[in-house]
Amino acid sequence: xxxxxxxxxxLISCLSxxxxxxxxxxxxxxxxxxxxxxxxxxxxxISTFIKKFTTAAPDGATLTVHFFNSIKVALWGxxxxxxxxxxxxxxxxxxxxxxxFARPLFDLIRPIPxxxxxxxxxxxxxxxVLPKALVIFLGVLIPSxxxxxxxxxxxSDVHLWVGDVFGASNAQKLFKIxxxxxxxxxxxxxRVAMGSAWSALVAAELLASxxxxxxxxxxxxxxxxxxxxxxxxxxxxxxxxxxxxxxxxVEIRVAKGMNAK
Amino acid sequence: MENDVKVQVRHLTxxxxxxxxxxxxxxxxxxxxxxxxxxxxxxxKTTFLNTLTKIYDITSGEILVDGKPVDPKVQNISYIxxxxxxxxxxxxxxxxxxGLEIKHCPEDQKRELVEKYLNVVGLTDYRNYYPKQLSASxxxxxxxxxxxxxxxxxxxxxxxxxxLDIDLRFKLEDELVKLxxxxxxxxxxxxxxxxxxVYLSSHVMVLTNKPTTVKTIxxxxxxxxxxxxxxxxxEMRNEVTRLIKWW
Numbered sequence: 001x002x003x004x005x006x007x008x009x010x011l012i013s014c015l016s017x018x019x020x021x022x023x024x025x026x027x028x029x030x031x032x033x034x035x036x037x038x039x040x041x042x043x044x045x046i047s048t049f050i051k052k053f054t055t056a057a058p059d060g061a062t063l064t065v066h067f068f069n070s071i072k073v074a075l076w077g078x079x080x081x082x083x084x085x086x087x088x089x090x091x092x093x094x095x096x097x098x099x100x101f102a103r104p105l106f107d108l109i110r111p112i113p114x115x116x117x118x119x120x121x122x123x124x125x126x127x128x129v130l131p132k133a134l135v136i137f138l139g140v141l142i143p144s145x146x147x148x149x150x151x152x153x154x155x156s157d158v159h160l161w162v163g164d165v166f167g168a169s170n171a172q173k174l175f176k177i178x179x180x181x182x183x184x185x186x187x188x189x190x191r192v193a194m195g196s197a198w199s200a201l202v203a204a205e206l207l208a209s210x211x212x213x214x215x216x217x218x219x220x221x222x223x224x225x226x227x228x229x230x231x232x233x234x235x236x237x238x239x240x241x242x243x244x245x246x247x248x249x250v251e252i253r254v255a256k257g258m259n260a261k
Numbered sequence: 262m263e264n265d266v267k268v269q270v271r272h273l274t275x276x277x278x279x280x281x282x283x284x285x286x287x288x289x290x291x292x293x294x295x296x297x298x299x300x301x302x303x304x305x306k307t308t309f310l311n312t313l314t315k316i317y318d319i320t321s322g323e324i325l326v327d328g329k330p331v332d333p334k335v336q337n338i339s340y341i342x343x344x345x346x347x348x349x350x351x352x353x354x355x356x357x358x359x360g361l362e363i364k365h366c367p368e369d370q371k372r373e374l375v376e377k378y379l380n381v382v383g384l385t386d387y388r389n390y391y392p393k394q395l396s397a398s399x400x401x402x403x404x405x406x407x408x409x410x411x412x413x414x415x416x417x418x419x420x421x422x423x424x425l426d427i428d429l430r431f432k433l434e435d436e437l438v439k440l441x442x443x444x445x446x447x448x449x450x451x452x453x454x455x456x457x458x459v460y461l462s463s464h465v466m467v468l469t470n471k472p473t474t475v476k477t478i479x480x481x482x483x484x485x486x487x488x489x490x491x492x493x494x495x496e497m498r499n500e501v502t503r504l505i506k507w508w
Contacts, residue, residue, distance in 0.1 A: 158346045165314050166363040166411065167334035176362070180350040257350040260391035 040227035048227040049234070059219040059228065061211050067235060070201060070212040073129055077136025078197045084137075085144025085193070086186055092145070093152035093182075094174055106145065114139035114200040118207050127208040132201065139200035140193040147189025151182025184258050187251040191244055198240045267292040267415065267447045268313075268331075273322035275305075275312050282308050284472035285322070295441050295448045296478075297458035300468030301505055306451045307343070309473065310419050313449070314340055326415060337364075339408035341418040345400045347392040347407075354379065354388040356403050360411040378406040381440065398429045405433070409440055418450045422457070434461055438485065455505065459498045460487050467504045476504060 025042045027033045036044070052063035061069075092099040092106070114135045121131035155178040163173045205214020213232045220228030252259055268290040275283040282305040290296050300306055311317045313324055314333060324331040326338075339360065347356050357379055361371045379385045382402040392400055401421060408416055418437075422430045438461060441448055452458050458465050459481060467476040479501065483493055 158342055158344065159348060161314075161316050161340070161342070162346050162348075162359070163363065164316060165333050165338055165340040165417075166360040167332075167338075168363045169334075172363055176359075177348070180348065183350065255350065257348075257352065257391040257393065260349075260393040 037224045037226060040230050045227045045230045045234075048225075049231045052228075052231060058223060058225070059216055061216075063216075063231065063235065066211055066213050066216045066232075067239070070205065070214070070236075071239065073132045073204075073212065074136055074197050074201045076129070077133040077200070078140050078194065080133070081137045081140025081193060081197070082144050082190060085141040086148045086189070088141075089145040089148025089150075089186075089189075090152055090174075090179065090182070093149045094178060109138070110142055110146075112138075114196070115203045115207075118204055122208050127210065131208065132204040132212075135204045136197045136200045139196040143192040143196055144186075144189045147192065148182060148186050151185030151189075152178050154185065155181045183255045184251070187247065187255065191247050191251075194243050194247060195240065198236060202236060265292050266290070267294070267326065268449075269323075269325040269328075270313075271323045271325070273312065273324060274320045275308055275317065276320045281472040283312065284474050286473065286475055287322075288466065288475050288478065290447060290449065292447055293445050295438075295450065295461060295463045296466055297450045297452055297462035297464070298466045298468060299452060299455060299458045299501060299505055300473065300476075301470045302453060304468050304470050305473040306453075306468065307419055309468070310340075310417050310449070310451055313417060314338060336415065337411060337413045338415045338417065339411055339413035341401075341404050341408045341416070341421045343419045343421065343423060345392070345397070345404070347400050347403050349392045352389050352391055353384055353395070353403055356392070357384075357406045357410050359407055364411060366411075374410045374412070378410045381409070382406045382436065398425055398433070401425065401433065402436075405436070405440075409444065409446075412444060413446055416446050416448045418448065420452055421450075423453070430457070435486075437461065455498055455501045456489060459483070459494060459501060460489065465501055467501065479504075 021042060028036075028039055029041045029043055040048075049063070054062060056062055056065075059066075088102065088106075092102050117135050117138055118131070121134050125131040125134070159177050159181065160173055163177050168176070201212070202214040202217070205212040206218050209215040209218075213236050217229050217232035220226065220232060266289045270286055270288050270290075273283055273286040274281070286309070298306055298309070308317065312319045313331060315331060326336045329335070331338075348359065351359065354375060358371055358375045361374060366374070376385075379388055382405055384399065384402055384406065387395065387399065392403070395403070404421070408418075422433055425433065434457065437448075437450075440446075450458075450461060462481045465479045465481055467479070468474070469476045479497075481497065483491070483497060487494055489495075
């Protein structure tokens with residue numbers, strides 16, 4: 001019965017996608033409401049998507065190459081951003097003096113959008129992997145830090161008192177009480193950061209790149225191949241959604257008690 | 262006789278800014294006592310308990326446990342809080358083991374103690390459940406098992422049954438008396454419920470209105486198991502009620 005209900009909900013979730021594809025097919029393929037160069041036909045997009053797995057033309061690489069180039073850069077920036085951002089947020093929330101030390105710098109960097117760093121990084125490092133990874137790193141750093149900080153600050157006084165009465169050290173209170181409390185919030189940060197990583201990646205690739213999904217979109221636009229643009233966009237959307245789901249599954253396992261029903 | 266004193270409170274004073282909450286409080290708690298503390302609402306009962314565990318710093322005076330200044334890092338103290346204080350990310354079993362983990366208790370001893378107290382509070386079958394999956398009474402039983410699992414020399418309880426229905430309260434009160442007798446631990450139990458105080462205690466301490474001082478400490482010799490309808494019980498309850506009245 002439970003399995004049946006789950007399938008039913010999955011069906012409802014798929015329905016929105018099917019509906020948008022049907023509308024696309026009806027409006028563009030059947031009724032020709034927009035020109036093919038402005039918005040591609042669904043059938044053309046699907047065939048380009050399949051062909052791009054084996055054809056390098058017109059942008060110089062297959063879809064797989066673009067995809068792996070993008071994901072490589074994105075993961076580099078993402079992992080580095082998380083490795084620095086989460087501990088930074090935890091330390092800022094837990095140690096007042098460290099907060100006082102790091103906060104002015106953090107508050108200064110926080111309002112600068114990732115894209116604003118691109119020109120500087122291009123000047124400094126050219127158009128290789130490093131400048132893009134750095135832009136993603138900054139895009140990931142901010143939400144990771146903010147969410148870890150907020151999560152730690154949500155630690156309940158009563159839980160800390162329980163630790164105090166049992167004679168817990170400061171480190172025990174941090175690792176056994178504050179960090180477990182912050183875990184769901186940290187994961188929300190990781191998921192938000194994943195979104196930021198993708199947007200920062202595409203922005204960086206649109207401006208300065210010689211491969212990757214953003215580059216594919218950029219080439220598609222410059223040679224008026226809207227089908228290529230859509231293929232790049234769909235790849236980014238699907239990958240982003242899958243990575244988000246993956247993180248969600250990890251969160252369910254890690255923060256089991258918090259999600260218990 | 263001095264050796265039988267577990268806790269000595271000397272000239273304890275606590276101020277929050279200009280507000281004087283505890284005013285020069287002095288008393289002794291003997292080893293193995295079940296002391297119930299009653300007083301008018303808002304008289305500072307919780308503040309009193311929180312100063313005993315160093316959750317709040319004291320303004321002046323001293324608190325000695327076994328002749329040494331109170332320090333939860335040195336002395337084995339447990340505290341059962343008024344509301345739910347279980348950790349939602351831990352299972353029932355892990356919650357009960359929490360204090361033992363903090364105190365670096367050896368693994369086999371830890372397993373044994375957790376098993377024993379899960380059994381005492383009747384939660385063995387729920388060991389793998391998370392707090393979110395439990396009722397209010399079960400949560401309070403987890404807190405009780407967690408507090409007893411460290412086999413504390415001093416157990417502090419702050420209106421632990423205040424939010425439970427009457428049947429359950431009686432059941433948990435009996436459980437507490439059973440555990441107290443079994444372990445011989447010194448218990449300080451705060452309550453606003455006079456009947457509960459008379460039902461549980463070996464001694465009843467009555468506090469005054471703010472600024473709080475100790476009005477009196479009564480010895481409670483009623484035989485156990487106690488019957489709330491027993492004339493001696495009713496008489497004791499009336500006596501405590503009369504002492505609490507400040508108007």
